[in-house]
Amino acid sequence: MNHAGIPSAATMRLKNRPSFYQTIRNSLTMAYRGLLKIRHTPEQLFDVTLQPILFTLMFTYIFGGAISGDVHSYLPVIIPGILVQTVIGTSIVTGVQLREDMDKGVFDRFKSLPIARIAPLAGALLADTVRYAIATVLTFIMGYLMGFRAEGGLGSVAIAGLLVIVCSWGVSWIFAFFGVLARSASSVQGISMIILFPLTFLSNAFVPVDTMPDWLQWFVNINPISHLVSAVRELTGAGTFGQDVAISLAGAAIIVAVFAPLTVRAYMRKA
Amino acid sequence: MVKENKTLGRGEWAVEARGLVKTFGDNRAVDGVDLQVRAGTIYAVLGPNGAGKTTTIRMLATLLRPDAGSASIFGYDVKKEPQIVRQLIGVTGQYASVDESLSATENLIIFSRLLGLGRGEARRKASELLEEFGLTEAAKRPLKNFSGGMRRRLDLAASLIAQPPLIFLDEPTTGLDPRTRAQMWETIRRLVKTGSTVLLTTQYLDEADQLADRIAVIDRGHVVAEGTADELKASVGTSSLHLRVQRAHEVDGAKRLVEHTLGVKAALSAEAGKITAPMSDADKVTDLLIALRTAGIHLAEISVLKPTLDEVFLTITGHGVKENENSASHEAEPEEVLA
Numbered sequence: 287m288n289h290a291g292i293p294s295a296a297t298m299r300l301k302n303r304p305s306f307y308q309t310i311r312n313s314l315t316m317a318y319r320g321l322l323k324i325r326h327t328p329e330q331l332f333d334v335t336l337q338p339i340l341f342t343l344m345f346t347y348i349f350g351g352a353i354s355g356d357v358h359s360y361l362p363v364i365i366p367g368i369l370v371q372t373v374i375g376t377s378i379v380t381g382v383q384l385r386e387d388m389d390k391g392v393f394d395r396f397k398s399l400p401i402a403r404i405a406p407l408a409g410a411l412l413a414d415t416v417r418y419a420i421a422t423v424l425t426f427i428m429g430y431l432m433g434f435r436a437e438g439g440l441g442s443v444a445i446a447g448l449l450v451i452v453c454s455w456g457v458s459w460i461f462a463f464f465g466v467l468a469r470s471a472s473s474v475q476g477i478s479m480i481i482l483f484p485l486t487f488l489s490n491a492f493v494p495v496d497t498m499p500d501w502l503q504w505f506v507n508i509n510p511i512s513h514l515v516s517a518v519r520e521l522t523g524a525g526t527f528g529q530d531v532a533i534s535l536a537g538a539a540i541i542v543a544v545f546a547p548l549t550v551r552a553y554m555r556k557a
Numbered sequence: 558m559v560k561e562n563k564t565l566g567r568g569e570w571a572v573e574a575r576g577l578v579k580t581f582g583d584n585r586a587v588d589g590v591d592l593q594v595r596a597g598t599i600y601a602v603l604g605p606n607g608a609g610k611t612t613t614i615r616m617l618a619t620l621l622r623p624d625a626g627s628a629s630i631f632g633y634d635v636k637k638e639p640q641i642v643r644q645l646i647g648v649t650g651q652y653a654s655v656d657e658s659l660s661a662t663e664n665l666i667i668f669s670r671l672l673g674l675g676r677g678e679a680r681r682k683a684s685e686l687l688e689e690f691g692l693t694e695a696a697k698r699p700l701k702n703f704s705g706g707m708r709r710r711l712d713l714a715a716s717l718i719a720q721p722p723l724i725f726l727d728e729p730t731t732g733l734d735p736r737t738r739a740q741m742w743e744t745i746r747r748l749v750k751t752g753s754t755v756l757l758t759t760q761y762l763d764e765a766d767q768l769a770d771r772i773a774v775i776d777r778g779h780v781v782a783e784g785t786a787d788e789l790k791a792s793v794g795t796s797s798l799h800l801r802v803q804r805a806h807e808v809d810g811a812k813r814l815v816e817h818t819l820g821v822k823a824a825l826s827a828e829a830g831k832i833t834a835p836m837s838d839a840d841k842v843t844d845l846l847i848a849l850r851t852a853g854i855h856l857a858e859i860s861v862l863k864p865t866l867d868e869v870f871l872t873i874t875g876h877g878v879k880e881n882e883n884s885a886s887h888e889a890e891p892e893e894v895l896a
Contacts, residue, residue: 298644298645298722300633300641300644300645301640301641302638302639302640302641303640304640308673311673312671315667315670315671316671318667318670319656319659319667322658322659322663322667323658323659326658326659326699327658390656390657391650391652391654391655392654392655392656392657393654394620394648394650394654395648395650395654395655395668395715396671397619397620398618398619398620398643398646398647398648398654399643399668399671399672400640400641400643400644400672401671401672405671
């Protein structure tokens with residue numbers, strides 16, 4: 287064994303706080319671990335590949351005629367809606383997988399390493415943006431195949447996609463928090479669905495808001511999901527940035543600011 | 558990554574713990590444990606399942622927060638300076654703390670990267686450690702197909718990346734076959750030769766005996782005995798000598814000779830013609846054998862039994878090993894206890 291020079295505690299240079307640079311570095315390494323995991327078990331991408339295809343087809347052909355008169359004129363409404371719903375929905379899986387992951391012995395090692403405490407969580411969440419990107423691209427491709435043409439051009443489609451991915455990453459901190467708190471992966475799924483279902487359906491994602499009763503319109507109009515959907519519609523439809531983009535990003539930032547510290551603290555408490 | 562330089566005067570103790578307590582619900586898993594481990598030594602914490610060994614290690618390794626008491630690693634407090642403590646330790650858990658979903662190489666590369674090694678450095682370190690632990694052939698295979706021994710070796714390799722001055726090994730050989738177990742012992746001994754301190758837990762008295770400079774016996778969350786292996790065994794009692802005579806009617810004469818020559822009290826066991834006596838001085842057995850030959854008493858069988866963990870517990874705590882009642886012979890057959 288060639289550990290001839292094991293440093294003694296007295297000669298090591300030590301400090302009690304990881305630097306900002308180290309936090310970023312550790313998180314990126316943990317994200318790399320997440321990507322390796324996806325590479326080893328590509329079957330975990332089933333949901334993000336099948337769901338956009340299935341949902342886009344179903345919702346468009348079921349609701350198209352009823353809501354917009356015909357399928358084709360429904361597409362500019364539904365594609366942004368379904369995009370947001372699918373990608374945000376995917377972020378639940380982040381929480382579920384985090385729970386499963388944390389039950390494994392390797393998290394003990396992560397905890398015993400002198401790394402930034404937030405890194406195992408931030409890394410896992412960062413790696414999952416790959417899943418959001420896949421869902422985003424597939425939804426747009428499905429839309430294109432069904433006849434959806436973004437008037438705003440390819441560039442604004444890309445920006446819209448990016449906006450959805452960033453906001454989903456923000457939202458995923460909520461589910462990461464449940465993932466850390468919950469006892470089992472299935473309970474994470476349960477709680478998350480209860481939150482996400484009303485959030486995505488009580489929005490302007492699928493139907494025009496003015497068809498709803500007043501009290502519901504009030505909620506739909508303050509629902510951040512509605513703002514995100516509107517932002518995507520504006521970007522893909524006209525190629526312009528409105529205040530909805532700013533509201534969506536601010537909403538995501540607030541979620542991260544609240545839930546990231548909560549999640550890290552819960553993670554530290556948990557044995 | 559380091560700016561502050563803190564030198565350390567109290568480097569003598571690798572571990573100093575006072576009155577550590579951890580309660581889970583009603584269960585006081587660790588109830589006032591004191592430990593002092595001198596740097597550069599192997600220290601064993603010996604006890605049955607559920608005695609509080611793992612909980613103690615987890616507190617020392619900053620994985621669990623003690624409810625009461627204090628502990629420091631090379632003088633750094635585990636509660637106040639956990640991030641420094643983590644830079645001084647390597648932890649190998651009871652259940653291999655490696656990533657099941659990745660290959661051995663990927664595991665080591667990720668841990669190396671997390672510890673601050675560059676890309677190339679991490680790759681070199683990984684292949685170096687795999688070579689050292691005889692895992693090169695399996696380097697690319699998924700861990701799902703690894704045997705228990707390979708997993709443990711990889712786990713230990715991962716703990717050595719940063720060459721930490723203190724290494725915690727939680728039951729490093731539980732569930733390993735005798736050959737792999739001996740290899741693990743060899744590795745642990747080499748570690749200490751290079752200057753590391755090792756704190757290990759074990760259920761096996763012989764493992765503590767073989768490896769450790771000092772041993773703490775822990776039971777129901779308390780340290781019930783502490784000392785060197787010899788001190789501990791002396792407190793437990795000695796090995797016992799078992800004799801069986803060829804002709805059953807000579808057993809009383811043989812017993813008198815045993816008591817006279819060894820100067821101890823011998824017992825007749827239920828089995829015909831069998832004598833059991835404590836053996837404190839092996840040298841006197843020569844005298845006994847000569848005396849038996851002179852008296853014309855022929856032996857059918859002679860054996861020496863060392864004290865077992867069960868006996869250690871019986872003597873020190875007044876009760877036997879409560880857990881594992883169904884595998885009373887686990888002292889002799891470690892592979893029965895699956896990890």
